[in-house]
Amino acid sequence: MLQRKTQTAEYWEREFEITEEDIEHLYSLILERNSPVSTKELVLEVIRHRCQQEEERMRAELSRGVIYQPRDSYEVGQQLVFPVFDYRVGTVVSIRPGHNPEHGEFDVIAVQFEDEDKPREFAANLKTPHKLNRGDDDGAELWEAAHLIPPDELYEKYGDRVRQLVVEALSRPDSEFVSYDDLWMLQGLLAEVHVGHLNLAEALIEVKGQPVTVQEILAELDLPEEIPEGIKEFSLNVALQQDERFDLVHGRDGELWFLRRMEPPEALSTPKWLVYTPVRYNRAFLSVELLQIEWELDDEWTEGGISTDSASLVPSTTVVLTYPHWKAGTLPLSSRTRSFFPPGDHKRGVITFVDGRWGQRFPGWIVYEDRYICGLRDWYEQHKLPPGAYIILERTADPNEIMVDFRPRRMRREWTRVASVEDGRLVFRMEKQPVACEYDEHVLIGEGDEAALEALRVQLAEQNVDIAELLAMVFPELAKLSPQGTVHAKTLYSAINIVRRCPPGPIFAALMSDRSYREMGNGYYALNVEA
Missing domain, CATH: 1.10.10.10 (Winged helix-like DNA-binding domain superfamily/Winged helix DNA-binding domain)
Known part of the structure; x- marks a missing residue:
């Protein structure tokens, strides 16, 4: 059975192009409806229109002659329609006998097509089977809808490319079409x-x-x-x-x-502390223990960090406030937090935060593309929350409001790591800092000279210092603060993120692939003196 062109992948994936006739047809459609029309509806209409055009052309051409079949006999002057050549019409100009041992005696007809200089020859009065022979219904099967793929199924199969071409055509500078949120209208309406x-x-x-x-x-x-x-x-x-x-x-x-x-500035442009340039690394280096630590950190840029359906059922979740988000006044839009906020296709979304301590309400801004929620800077400062603090998000009866809280405790001075700069290097020392909340001791790192740390961050970025070099810089500094000379993987992640935004994966891969470090168990590592 011959197949219509509009029923083939070849047509939609390679041959199809938007024409002015298509544009005029869509113009008339919107004009008639006098209401905005979705991109999907326009694409479907183009597909329907092309299928209808092909059928009308077939009927018009078939009305000019009989369908060519090799088994039939023809006369000079007779007009034939060739479905295999997109229903072109040709006139029989001569007939001669033909002979082939395989097929026996048959006729050879010369057919002149309207747009060709020389006639083509075809077999006729052929007694042996041929794939171009049809049934006895004189082409009636061409009109049967049972074997045709309907336009909505063609859309599902080939709609992506058609959609792209339609949108490009309607978006031209001289176009009379106007779009908004995947809807289209005519400028004049x-x-x-x-x-x-x-x-x-x-x-x-x-x-x-x-x-x-x-x-x-x-x-x-x-x-x-x-x-x-x-x-x-x-x-x-x-x-x-x-x-x-x-x-x-x-x-x-x-x-x-x-x-x-x-809107707050950090909603309009990504804070410099959160800008992540993807790093290629081999996840096969990550041990089961490091994968567990990676999951606990719940970095928004962790590979495969996609929320599950069950996450939307969780009434509350806890995240660790990392240094980059503490500096930016933000929270990560990560696998653990994403379901607490409205999904969106736009650049930004908005939510109302409710202070779990004092009940105050303030806006939060969701930046979907760069995976963070901003608007928390003042809240962090009011409650004197340090990097490493446990932040709690809790659903409320109002889906537009999210309660944000922390785990308070009596204020006391704790020995904590503090980052500073000496001789152009990131160094660490232990200092007593006031802390009034529960925190992850491995992630908590205080900030020394803010200006010096910022200058070092810029310098390292300009010098394109890689993760392995940063690891070699911070590891000895952190190890000297421990009597055992060990450093936890979370602490390495936290320290490197002071000067370069990076998820745990590349850091842990660099740690495991370098023989300068050895695993001590429970997430701790030490310098390998034998390396």
Whole structure:
């Protein structure tokens, strides 16, 4: 059975290209509906339209002649349709006898196609079977839908490439199409949203002091009543999207608009302490014990750190506040914390934190792409939380609010490691520091001269010092603080992250692949004097 081109992978994956006719068809579709249309609907419509076009072309061509079949006899002047050549029509211009020991006697017909200079020859009156011979239904099976893949299944199979081409075509600078959040509309159908409307939107957000929905803004604008509500919302969303004052964020209840100037700087650009440049390493070096420690640290950049479905059922979770997040006033959006925050496809989301100690509410900003939640700097400072503190996230009755807490205890001065800089090197010493919360003793490292540490961080980045070199720098310094000369893997991770953002994996792989270090058990390592 011959297959229609639109039923093949070859057509959709290689031959298909968007034409002006496709664009005009989509233009008419949106014009007729007079409402925003999703990208998926447009792509499906293109696929349906191409299938329909092929069928119409087939019917038109087949009406001009009979379907060529090698078993049939033909006359000079007769018009034939060749499905195998995309239903092209040709005229029989001559007939001669043919002979082949395998097929016996048959005719050879010369067929002249409209767009070719020379005729082609084909077998006719053939007595032996041939794959181009059809049934006795005169091509009726070409119209049977039972064997055809429907457009929605073609979309599932080949929609990705078609979608890419459709979006590219509709997004051209001279396009009359306008998009917002995977919806499309015609520029000429949009409601007029002028600068006065946008100024009112800015004032509304400023007065409320929090992100608002597009419906809340529309309620304050005087747009013509005869315009459908869906077009009003789409038009306002497009106008807000094109104005640099406004920022689209994601909340539990959907999309919200806010003012960029009211967002914390760390929500708009990633704090320098959190910027991670991926490092290639061999995870096969990580022992079972180190994999367990890696899981405990729950770094947001750990490979395979994806939340599970069961995580959404957990009422609370505890994370260790690492130095980079302490400096940035952030928390990691990691496998353990991700389910506590609204999922989102936008760059940023917003949530309300509730202080578990004092009950105060304050906004938190979720930066999905760079995997962190910001807005906690003041909270850390108010409660004097150090790096290494245990931070608790707890769900509340309101899905838009997350309680953030720590484990308090009586203030006392503890011997802790403190990082500083000497002769361009990262060094450590033991000092007594006031601590009023429970913490992970392996992760807690105090900060000495802040300016010197920052200068060293910049210097090491400029010199492109790798993880192995950093490990060699900090290990002896940390080992000298222990009577046994040992250092815990968590402490190495914490120390290196003072001057370079890195998840545990590359650090642990460098530790295990270097004979300069030997494993002592329970996560501790020592310098190998025999190396």
